[in-house]
Amino acid sequence: MNELLLIVSIAGSRVALPAADVESVVEIDTLIPVPRAPDHLAGLSALRSRVLTVIDCQRSLELGSTDLNDGELHEAAVVELDGHHYALTVDAVEDVVEALSEPSPIRAAMGDGWERVSRGMVETEEGPLLLVDIAALVAGPGAEARAA
């Protein structure tokens, strides 16, 4: 299998998202906050008459936060999950590469946030990359606590 991967950088790290799950990459300008929603849910944005739920990936990983209301455009990857569209904020979108291996477990210790969203390590032409589980990224840090 030669799965295509989208390389993005989140919180300064280069990671891979399954490219098939990413519908498009957009720039988010205005953001409508959702009061009382979990922290990592940055707000709502509109994309061509669809409502996007914007996920602040840095907060989801508990690695800081993205200031989305600083008047600048922020890049985000749009994914669909259970019929809802989400925009995942990233520092930058870099490239699309082919996966050269199946994801394999990473045995070294990762940060808490990364551990939670990890689907393993994949080999690419650009070296090994962490493959991120989109659903876990969307669910955010509170998900395990709520499920327990």
Add this chain to the structure above:
Amino acid sequence: MDDLIADFVAECREMLEALGGEIVAWEANPDDRARLDSIFRFVHTVKGNCGFFDFPRLEALSHAAEDALADCRSGRRVPDGTLVSAVLAIIDRIGEMIAAIDAGEELPSGDDSGLIDALAPGAEGTAAPAAAAAAVDGGAKASTSGPRTIRLSVELLDRVMSGVSDMVLARNELARRLREASGDVEVDGAFERLSGIIAEMRDAITRTRMQRIENLFVALPRMVRDLSTELGKQVLVDIDGGDVELDREMIEMIRDPLTHIIRNAVDHGIEKPAERLKSGKREIGLLSVSARQSGNQILIEIADDGKGIDGARLVEKALANGVIEREAAQRLTKAEQLALIFEAGLSTAKEVTAISGRGVGMDVVRSNVERIGGVVEVDSAPGKGTRMTLRVPLTLTIIPALTVSIGRQHFAIPRSAIEEIVRANGGSVTLERIGGAGVATIRGRRVPEVALADVLGLPSEVKDEERTLVVLRPAGGDVYALAVDRIHDHEELVVKPAAPAVMATGLYAGTTLADDGSPILLFDPAGLAQVGGVRLETLERGGRAVEAPLAVNSNEVPVLLFRGLDGNRRALRLGVVDRIEEVVANEAIRHSAGQLRVQLGEAILPLAGVEDSAELEGRVRVFRLNDGSHEIGYAFREVIDLMTLANEIIPSDAPGSVSGVTLIDGEPAELVDAHWLFAEYLGASVRPAVQLVCRLPEGDAWMQNMLRPIVEAAGYLVIGEKDELSADITIVSEGREVATEEGGRVLRLASDPDTADGHDKIYRYDRAGLLIALKSASAGRL
């Protein structure tokens, strides 16, 4: 009727197409339970519909196949090759007949007994091919009647709709650019035209998806009437909430489940008149069907006052059929016991009837409802009745909403939950803090108050007393006041469900896009109250259920007591009031085409209740009155209370908007004559060309009080026994003699349901029967 047949044909065709693969698979493996179930459902559906449409041959065929398949399902018989081909032959025959019905041909007469006999255990081969060829030829002739329609996939409509939404956004963008740049009149003119066209298109495309649930409800009274006649029962149907709007696809998806539930209720729920009397109930069973919106769901409730569901019997049955283990059965709660009714192959009916009772139906109901993301719930008290609740999501439902804001952020509140809007610093409002909790006193009524800014944890610079209070009544709950910074606009919003994390806050019913393309969150009023810490004392479900049937047949007429624009106390029969709306007088009320008219949503209705147009100032509240086919508005100042008419009515001297005065709550009130209003305000255009006349005995209090309004509502002029006019229909009590008039019809009312024959002798509370008789008499004349 033609529409219904067309629906039936379309449905059967779809099922037949889908079944094509199943049949082959079943033939290959007759033990496959899932295939068996789906084939069984098909013949069951056909059978159910045939009984309704009077296609005896189809019914006999499907009934026979259903019998054989039911035996297989219950394990009494093992499906073998012979049975499979016999069933297949029947399904083919059904397909041929449906093609014939579709082409508008008479069903050919023919003999199906060969096919039916082939189903019997041990039958040799099939007699199918020969008989089939003789019975139906071709059936492929194109039907020519009926309006031209095409069936479209909803997906395509969705695409068109999202295209139109994009177009609106692009237009808004262009409008902004044009404002900034050009002053070219020609460009502006062209743009205006384009704008108009886009708005119109958006309207039309939205409407293609939305339908009033009424379309689904209209067929119910007839269906219940036919069913109950067939079963020798008396059932009164009470339908409410027909104007709830629902996605067209949703309506189609709940049509079957609703039909199944109602059939079950009439067949197994409601007892025969004699049994009902024995258990101390009125002989007429009450079946109430109501739809309403609650948060992000539409609730459809079907309640009957029949014998209820025996949970223990269900458990026994489930054990016997191996649906559950004995150990698990003992741990079931009452609700779980009742929920067993949705398991495949379960039914507590002792006898299998032509209507229902084979345990198919309820499992189909559940799977159909769950497929659209809905839930079915059952609640039942043995001896008292059963209540089924369908909850279906509001997805893509358009709801009127009020937009409000806190700080700079906008939110929407469903208008259906809004009772009134008052300014916190208004004269009739005081705000107090009691132990930290907010209490607003609005015209003497104390209601809990929450500040939206506090609930949401948003900063707000507006002081408490400068806010606006939106008084909300969540579905089935008590009122509370929500303080918002500012209120903006009424808008019709297309609501979509929000992401799970957003819904999990409990505050929101969904998201929507405003006209400028920015997302807006729609509140769930009940959720807001909960998060805001307001305790809503929900109305006791049982309490409401008991109340409603009582009002139907007792002599107490529920009325709405209100104060008119001129300040007089008036009362209006509750039955004619559809809902209450609020409009801005100088925007929505105009004098046009000879009378005062009010615009309510998209409808323009004649407006009554205005003596002096100077009284029309600021916001005016309007009753929307409905006689079943037409609507008029009635302006008033405020609602006082819901009361019942108990005292004597002193009739007014001359006919007019007030039919008389009576004492309500110790004070006189004028009784508004809704019939006169409709007659007067709808004008001559809708009056029948020929005045229909009905003769009623003057001395009979029941006839004058109970029957007369029905007869009048059906468009008749009511005269007494001695009046000279010739009557189209004369109604008398059973056993009283009356001279038959030339061309007139005599309808006798029986006080005992068992002596009624449904034609010229009708049980006096058989409302549907009465209406049909009145209709047919008028049809003869016009």
